[in-house]
Structure formats: C-alpha cells, structure tokens
Amino acid sequence: MSREERADTLEAEALHVRAGSFPAVRGVSARFQAGQFAAVIGPNGAGKSTLLRALLGLTRPESGEVRLLGRPLRAWPRPERARTLAYLAQGEALPPDARVRDVVALGRGAGAWKWGLIPTRPWTQADEDAVTGALTRTDTLRFEDRRVSELSGGERQRVSLARALATQPRFLLLDEPTNHLDLAYQLDVIRHVRCEAAGGLGVVAVLHDLGLAARADRLLLLHQGRVLAQGTPEEVLTPPHLHAAYGLRARVTRDAGRLLVIPED
Numbered sequence: 614m615s616r617e618e619r620a621d622t623l624e625a626e627a628l629h630v631r632a633g634s635f636p637a638v639r640g641v642s643a644r645f646q647a648g649q650f651a652a653v654i655g656p657n658g659a660g661k662s663t664l665l666r667a668l669l670g671l672t673r674p675e676s677g678e679v680r681l682l683g684r685p686l687r688a689w690p691r692p693e694r695a696r697t698l699a700y701l702a703q704g705e706a707l708p709p710d711a712r713v714r715d716v717v718a719l720g721r722g723a724g725a726w727k728w729g730l731i732p733t734r735p736w737t738q739a740d741e742d743a744v745t746g747a748l749t750r751t752d753t754l755r756f757e758d759r760r761v762s763e764l765s766g767g768e769r770q771r772v773s774l775a776r777a778l779a780t781q782p783r784f785l786l787l788d789e790p791t792n793h794l795d796l797a798y799q800l801d802v803i804r805h806v807r808c809e810a811a812g813g814l815g816v817v818a819v820l821h822d823l824g825l826a827a828r829a830d831r832l833l834l835l836h837q838g839r840v841l842a843q844g845t846p847e848e849v850l851t852p853p854h855l856h857a858a859y860g861l862r863a864r865v866t867r868d869a870g871r872l873l874v875i876p877e878d
C-alpha cells in the first residue's frame with residue numbers, strides 16, 4: 614500500500630487491550646479506510662466495544678499500536694484527534710431538555726450543556742454551516758427546534774448521528790447505533806452512514822444484526838478478542854465462520870443481490 618493510501622486509514626496493529634483486568638482484545642490487526650463503511654461483528658463479549666474504544670484512544674492498549682492517517686494515535690494532540698475521530702457510544706444519552714440544534718452544536722465543541730449551552734469559544738459561520746449541514750444530511754433540520762424529550766428513539770439516534778457529523782471527522786465510530794430501533798429506523802441509520810461513507814467518511818460500526826452488517830463494504834468478525842475473519846461480506850459471512858463465532862448452524866443465501874443469513878434451529 615502506498616504512502617498516500619495509508620494516509621487515509623485508521624489502523625490497529627497487533628493490538629492487545631485489557632478491559633479492566635480481562636484481556637478483551639488479543640492481537641487484533643485491522644485497517645479501516647476513509648470512504649468505506651466497515652462493520653465489526655461478533656458474539657457478546659468478543660471485544661468489539663473494547664476495540665472501538667482503543668481505536669478512539671479512550672483506552673490505552675497494553676501492546677500494539679493504533680495509527681490514524683499513518684501517524685501513531687498517541688502522537689496526536691488531543692484536540693486534533695477529537696476533530697478527526699467522532700464517536701457515537703452505545704446507548705448515548707442526550708440532554709432531554711436540550712433543543713435539537715443545540716445538541717448538534719455540541720459536536721462542534723460549542724460548549725457544555727447545563728440547563729443551556731455554555732459557550733467555550735467564539736462561534737463562527739463555519740460552525741453554523743457545519744451544524745446546518747449535519748442537520749440536513751440526517752433529515753433532522755425539520756425538527757431542529759424540538760426538545761430531545763419530544764423525539765422518538767429513531768429520531769434521537771439521527772440527532773446523535775448529526776452531533777457526530779457536525780464535528781466533520783475523517784472517521785466515525787459507532788457502537789451498536791441501531792440498538793432498540795425498529796426495522797425501518799435501523800435501515801434508516803445504515804442508509805445515512807452508507808451515504809456519509811460514499812462522501813468520503815470512514816465509518817466503523819459495531820453491529821449485531823448480520824443482515825445489516827451485510828450492507829457494509831467490509832466486515833471484521835471478532836471472536837474471543839481475536840480476528841476470526843475479515844474481508845467483504847461474502848468472504849466473512851460463511852457458514853463455517855458463523856459456526857465458529859456463534860456456534861450457530863446457518864445458511865447464507867442471496868436475495869435481490871443481498872446476503873441473507875438464515876439460522877437453522
């Protein structure tokens with residue numbers, strides 16, 4: 614891989630990460646590319662969230678390295694890193710009394726929320742444009758004046774996505790962004806992140822639903838902290854891999870160009 618190509622990646626190299634005292638990630642090497650939608654899959658406890666947190670620099674690896682745009686993550690100044698990597702945590706709580714536009718402005722480092730937005734730096738037109746852009750792309754502009762408490766779960770998730778996109782990051786890491794959403798909203802979130810990846814963003818999403826994961830460009834299948842398989846959905850979602858990871862006998866078929874995983878019980 615050339616220098617230029619490497620410059621557009623988020624990489625884990627022989628990464629070992631502990632969660633508390635537990636060796637949750639055990640020698641993971643993976644490369645995520647800007648402009649691609651990658652899904653991290655694997656059973657409960659496989660190390661997916663721990664890997665994501667290490668890729669974000671929130672957990673320091675025991676050994677191995679994370680490289681962002683070709684440069685070790687630990688060499689990045691924190692503010693620059695925070696602008697380059699955005700995170701949508703699992704079950705992220707938004708301030709219920711906050712209005713949608715203010716929540717999205719938080720993604721620009723607009724300030725802290727305490728019964729109102731407390732600015733931490735001067736607000737610019739570029740900030741305003743980034744917020745409007747993120748609201749528009751997530752189809753949340755039409756309820757920008759509503760309070761978070763007045764939104765459905767799916768709408769709230771799109772606001773969280775807008776908050777992350779307002780940062781204008783190079784990579785967006787999402788931990789189970791479709792949890793607790795109905796099927797239509799799940800597909801909606803995936804459609805939005807696919808669209809952002811097509812626009813050049815690197816997307817890394819932890820997903821449990823293999824049907825949704827099949828819509829990603831690349832998959833990383835973890836099992837007991839190790840990489841069991843990585844590649845295209847066709848390469849990763851095979852009956853032997855699914856059996857090894859989930860202890861599940863499944864058929865994998867194609868319907869209208871999409872992969873379908875059908876568990877056999």
Ligand SMILES: Nc1ncnc2c1ncn2[C@@H]1O[C@H](COP(=O)(O)OP(=O)(O)OP(=O)(O)O)[C@@H](O)[C@H]1O
Pocket residue numbers: 632633634635636637655656657658659660661662663664
């Ligand atoms: N603070 C902790 N102390 C001890 N063990 C932990 C701690 N946090 C996580 N673990 C363990 O590390 C392993 C990996 O956890 P992790 O949260 O990364 O898994 P995951 O793949 O995200 O699982 P899930 O699909 O359930 O979210 C699990 O077995 C978990 O019990």
Ligand SMILES: [Mg+2]
Pocket residue numbers: 661662663703
């Ligand atoms: Mg998890």
